[in-house]
Amino acid sequence: xxxxxxxxxxxxxxxxxxxxxxxxxxxxxxxxxxxxxxxxxxxxxxxxxxxxxxxxxxxxxxxxxxxxxxxxxxxxxxxxxxxxxxxxxxxxxxxxxxxxxxxxxxxxxxxxxxxxxxxxxxxxxxxxxxxxxxxxxxxxxxxxxxxxxxxxxxxxxxxxxxxxxxxxxxxxxxxxxxxxxxxxxxxxxxxxxxxxxxxxxxxxxxxxxxxxxxxxxxxxxxxxxxxxxxxxxxxxxxxxxxxxxxxxx
Amino acid sequence: xxxxxxxxxxxxxxxxxxxxxxxxxxxxxxxxxxxxxxxxxxxxxxxxxxxxxxxxxxxxxxxxxxxxxxxxxxxxxxxxxxxxxxxxxxxxxxxxxxxxxxxxxxxxxxxxxxxxxxxxxxxxxxxxxxxxxxxxxxxxxxxxxxxxxxxxxxxxxxxxxxxxxxxxxxxxxxxxxxxxxxxxxxxxxxxxxxxxxxxxxxxxxxxxxxxxxxxxxxxxxxxxxxxxxxxxxxxxxxxxxxxxxxxxxxxxxxxxxxxxxxxxxxxxxxxxxxxxxxxxxxxxxxxxxxxxxxxxxxxxxxxxxxxxx
Numbered sequence: 117x118x119x120x121x122x123x124x125x126x127x128x129x130x131x132x133x134x135x136x137x138x139x140x141x142x143x144x145x146x147x148x149x150x151x152x153x154x155x156x157x158x159x160x161x162x163x164x165x166x167x168x169x170x171x172x173x174x175x176x177x178x179x180x181x182x183x184x185x186x187x188x189x190x191x192x193x194x195x196x197x198x199x200x201x202x203x204x205x206x207x208x209x210x211x212x213x214x215x216x217x218x219x220x221x222x223x224x225x226x227x228x229x230x231x232x233x234x235x236x237x238x239x240x241x242x243x244x245x246x247x248x249x250x251x252x253x254x255x256x257x258x259x260x261x262x263x264x265x266x267x268x269x270x271x272x273x274x275x276x277x278x279x280x281x282x283x284x285x286x287x288x289x290x291x292x293x294x295x296x297x298x299x300x301x302x303x304x305x306x307x308x309x310x311x312x313x314x315x316x317x318x319x320x321x322x323x324x325x326x327x328x329x330x331x332x333x334x335x336x337x338x339x340x341x342x343x344x345x346x347x348x349x350x351x352x353x354x355x356x357x358x359x360x361x362x363x364x365x
Numbered sequence: 366x367x368x369x370x371x372x373x374x375x376x377x378x379x380x381x382x383x384x385x386x387x388x389x390x391x392x393x394x395x396x397x398x399x400x401x402x403x404x405x406x407x408x409x410x411x412x413x414x415x416x417x418x419x420x421x422x423x424x425x426x427x428x429x430x431x432x433x434x435x436x437x438x439x440x441x442x443x444x445x446x447x448x449x450x451x452x453x454x455x456x457x458x459x460x461x462x463x464x465x466x467x468x469x470x471x472x473x474x475x476x477x478x479x480x481x482x483x484x485x486x487x488x489x490x491x492x493x494x495x496x497x498x499x500x501x502x503x504x505x506x507x508x509x510x511x512x513x514x515x516x517x518x519x520x521x522x523x524x525x526x527x528x529x530x531x532x533x534x535x536x537x538x539x540x541x542x543x544x545x546x547x548x549x550x551x552x553x554x555x556x557x558x559x560x561x562x563x564x565x566x567x568x569x570x571x572x573x574x575x576x577x578x579x580x581x582x583x584x585x586x587x588x589x590x591x592x593x594x595x596x597x598x599x600x601x602x603x604x605x606x607x608x609x610x611x612x613x614x615x616x617x618x619x620x621x622x623x624x625x626x627x628x629x630x631x632x633x634x635x636x637x638x639x640x641x642x643x644x645x646x647x648x649x650x651x652x653x654x655x656x657x658x659x660x661x662x663x664x665x666x667x668x669x670x671x672x673x674x
Contacts (some may be wrong), residue, residue, distance in 0.1 A: 246465045358618070
């Protein structure tokens with residue numbers, strides 16, 4: 117079974133972003149970029165399926181500017197077999213990404229598609245579900261365990277209040293939650309080997325998908341600042357403040 | 366055109382999150398309908414009909430919708446939703462699961478986790494773990510929206526008088542099946558709607574020590590939360606996690622115990638009215654957002670706090 121994994125290049129999760137002074141967007145100049153943490157978990161899961169003999173090939177795909185190829189090379193170093201880069205410098209909204217991925221799915225015919233549950237930049241949590249709708253495949257979102265059983269995949273999902281288990285007919289789409297696995301690090305020899313693995317570049321036009329704007333960002337502003345707090349010396353003072361000053365207990 | 370709110374429920378009770386979504390919907394326009402899709406869920410429809418601001422309840426009672434599997438319910442919502450200007454759902458794990466699927470079926474964008482309605486087509490939503498707020502205008506004819514419940518007050522559960530109309534549309538994609546669920550039982554209030562939340566982090570040391578903050582929680586009628594570090598360390602189950610990837614809370618009082626205050630955690634709680642931090646590391650970033658900070662060993666302080674309450 118072929119497994120398709122998507123990865124997104126995003127700001128490193130440790131970096132605190134700053135909003136541009138003209139309020140057009142956040143400032144991404146000279147900021148450290150990395151693979152979205154949920155995508156790392158997706159790559160890891162695919163590689164584990166390959167190591168377990170379930171997956172025969174792991175194909176990784178990323179969409180965006182040329183610099184995304186760095187993250188594709190990272191995925192190749194982690195164990196993916198080949199990469200597809202859909203190059204575009206335009207803003208690709210979730211629905212457009214899903215439409216482009218739909219074409220990739222049609223070409224590649226994977227048995228399973230693994231994606232992160234959300235990207236830590238836009239925090240949308242949409243693309244996997246949208247791709248599922250466009251392909252007509254079932255979806256196992258927020259997965260914390262994935263088990264392939266013949267023509268089905270059983271997915272334990274993290275839901276409000278606990279866990280839910282669903283059984284999906286393959287091909288299916290799984291989106292990863294944090295506890296699905298612990299991603300590995302790429303070793304230096306594997307980073308070197310990854311440079312020779314195949315990486316194919318396509319454009320939205322090659323795939324026959326029009327990049328259309330469904331939304332317009334009017335402005336981006338910093339969140340309201342909290343006013344500075346105080347340090348209290350002891351528990352008695354804390355309880356007193358909460359009762360008499362903040363009046364919350 | 367009217368606005369369709371999708372009810373969050375468990376086939377017997379309408380979940381409070383729906384009330385916040387109704388408030389958001391009334392800010393987008395006046396005619397608010399609620400869809401209750403499930404199995405044996407007439408009681409939920411009756412509760413929805415009582416909600417203030419709701420003019421019509423659609424009841425899709427069919428075995429196919431029992432567990433709100435995304436594959437089936439999205440087909441239903443996309444079919445009914447064509448006649449609405451907005452389709453709105455609370456951003457719970459259930460709404461987040463099926464709603465983007467609805468949007469794609471309708472070939473429109475979804476605007477996720479809005480915290481403010483600026484106009485009928487323009488909304489504010491946090492991005493980058495809440496470190497920036499984007500004001501986004503929808504260019505689509507149908508606006509598909511998930512609502513961050515902590516951004517909106519709850520509509521009154523009483524005082525409405527909507528009529529209930531049955532919808533007999535059965536969609537079964539036939540590609541997915543519900544196997545089972547493990548729901549954590551708790552007598553405490555629900556994390557996302559509690560007035561007071563007390564959370565523990567890695568500093569708690571182990572799962573047994575959470576009993577310390579549970580005692581405080583019982584005195585305050587509070588819900589108990591946790592940081593990702595505490596969940597990953599196996600101290601507590603993951604549905605207690607507060608943060609960008611867990612639950613988003615905005616209670617009147619949030620008490621963070623033994624939590625350093627990573628960006629990921631702050632994204633889930635920094636809209637709380639009053640934040641208290643108890644941490645022995647005075648450099649911990651949590652103190653930058655705390656209204657009241659106490660630099661001390663939690664094992665000394667938390668039992669004392671319980672006694673004083």
